[in-house]
Amino acid sequence: MNKKLLFSVLIFILFYRNEVNAEPIALRNNLLNNQSAFYLGYKEVNVFTHVNKIPVSVELTLPYNSLSVSTGKNFILLGNDKGFGLDSFLGGGLGFTTLNPGLLIDLTPTLKLRYIGETFGVSMGVSSPSKIKISTNLETKLPLLLELSFIKKIFDYSVGIQVNGGAVFVPNLSPSLTFGGGLYFGW
Amino acid sequence: MNKSLIYFLIPLILSSCSDFKDLGLINIDSDIKTVNKLEFQTQGRVNDLLNADIFYPSDKDGDLVELNKYDIIISVQGGLVKSERYDWLARHLASKGYIVISPKHLLDLAFFEVDNSYLILNSFLEKYSKSEKLKKFQGKKGKIVIIGHSLGGVVAAYQWQKYPEINGLILLASYPDEKSDISNIKDKPVLSITGSNDKKSLPEKVRKGFDSIKSQKVLAEVQGMNHYAWTDNFTQEELKSDGIIEGNLTNLRNTAFNVIDTWLDYIFSDNTQSLNKLKQNSIAGVKITSE
Numbered sequence: 001m002n003k004k005l006l007f008s009v010l011i012f013i014l015f016y017r018n019e020v021n022a023e024p025i026a027l028r029n030n031l032l033n034n035q036s037a038f039y040l041g042y043k044e045v046n047v048f049t050h051v052n053k054i055p056v057s058v059e060l061t062l063p064y065n066s067l068s069v070s071t072g073k074n075f076i077l078l079g080n081d082k083g084f085g086l087d088s089f090l091g092g093g094l095g096f097t098t099l100n101p102g103l104l105i106d107l108t109p110t111l112k113l114r115y116i117g118e119t120f121g122v123s124m125g126v127s128s129p130s131k132i133k134i135s136t137n138l139e140t141k142l143p144l145l146l147e148l149s150f151i152k153k154i155f156d157y158s159v160g161i162q163v164n165g166g167a168v169f170v171p172n173l174s175p176s177l178t179f180g181g182g183l184y185f186g187w
Numbered sequence: 188m189n190k191s192l193i194y195f196l197i198p199l200i201l202s203s204c205s206d207f208k209d210l211g212l213i214n215i216d217s218d219i220k221t222v223n224k225l226e227f228q229t230q231g232r233v234n235d236l237l238n239a240d241i242f243y244p245s246d247k248d249g250d251l252v253e254l255n256k257y258d259i260i261i262s263v264q265g266g267l268v269k270s271e272r273y274d275w276l277a278r279h280l281a282s283k284g285y286i287v288i289s290p291k292h293l294l295d296l297a298f299f300e301v302d303n304s305y306l307i308l309n310s311f312l313e314k315y316s317k318s319e320k321l322k323k324f325q326g327k328k329g330k331i332v333i334i335g336h337s338l339g340g341v342v343a344a345y346q347w348q349k350y351p352e353i354n355g356l357i358l359l360a361s362y363p364d365e366k367s368d369i370s371n372i373k374d375k376p377v378l379s380i381t382g383s384n385d386k387k388s389l390p391e392k393v394r395k396g397f398d399s400i401k402s403q404k405v406l407a408e409v410q411g412m413n414h415y416a417w418t419d420n421f422t423q424e425e426l427k428s429d430g431i432i433e434g435n436l437t438n439l440r441n442t443a444f445n446v447i448d449t450w451l452d453y454i455f456s457d458n459t460q461s462l463n464k465l466k467q468n469s470i471a472g473v474k475i476t477s478e
Contacts, residue, residue: 141233177299
């Protein structure tokens, strides 16, 4: 395919009525420490991999494609690599909104209880993928989500499911509800 | 110009022209013969994608007809009822010269996203010029009324109370949340209209909700109408929990239109003769109380 045409198509996909999340949802559910993973969600498609040991996450949002880049790190607060533990994940990213144009900055803190066995991992936690949008004015959004994840190792791959739901708080608006979820595939 | 820059700019330009999508003309048996429907998308709550259908009086080409002003009606769907089931009402109101905005909500529950109406209204007022068909709206914004059916009416009442931009409220088979204190609102009129056979929003509860309103208000009870007569494509399951529809549905709806149109004429045109017509309780098939 003509490279310039491909570039145009990618830019079109990037900006076509996107709803940008800029949050590393697959990365924060990487219970079995996969090198790379793919997440197909109700509202997004998410991929991450490690580049020079740094995790890089890229997300396309459905049904209108968008592109955002983010990263993050998991911290073990209590416990070890395996077994029961309390983990914290901190992630962040950058993206663009174009339906109502602006720069989007995401910061995602997560706290989760987890159990990681030899062949599976399960976690329950609270996540807050908060956003700041800079456009003609400043907008902020603070979701508070309960998240449940289950990932199973099958041969050299990991397959899992994640669901989340909770409330979204925006200054001067009433709280709204949100829910989501998706399938995880890691290698 | 650098050719690579063109390849960047063209898709960016194309992708920015898609807030409104034309859903097609609808022919109406009314003074205004044609109504057009657009799908409107915007972002709210930073980056949530918000959707609404927009109905408006149009010419044969789908362009907004020329009027002195454009009053706006926001229509809030009932609980677990798709917004499309109120298209019959939106088409009628648009044929009267109003712009009707019908927001959508998560899982068809307006309670989940209470402020969608307000966010979409504001975004529409900013972005209408992006649609060639709505250019005539420029500088002619009129008054705003919010209408809600059943649980949608509870949300509509909340918006009516919270936002000063909303000038009036119509409750269809509904009443304000008993926990919310609306007695502080005294200057924004309310029409509460329900059916005598409604078994979901019981007439006595509608009456109690009506009594709690301290603004100028009208209560209308359409004889023979039930709860789901306000929606299209009601199911047998829904009818099981409701009273029966006595008479022809079209005739009952026309009776309801008579009340709603008269009240809206009073609100939008300051036509006190319309209010007097309601106060005289002279519309056949309706019992009217006004204060």
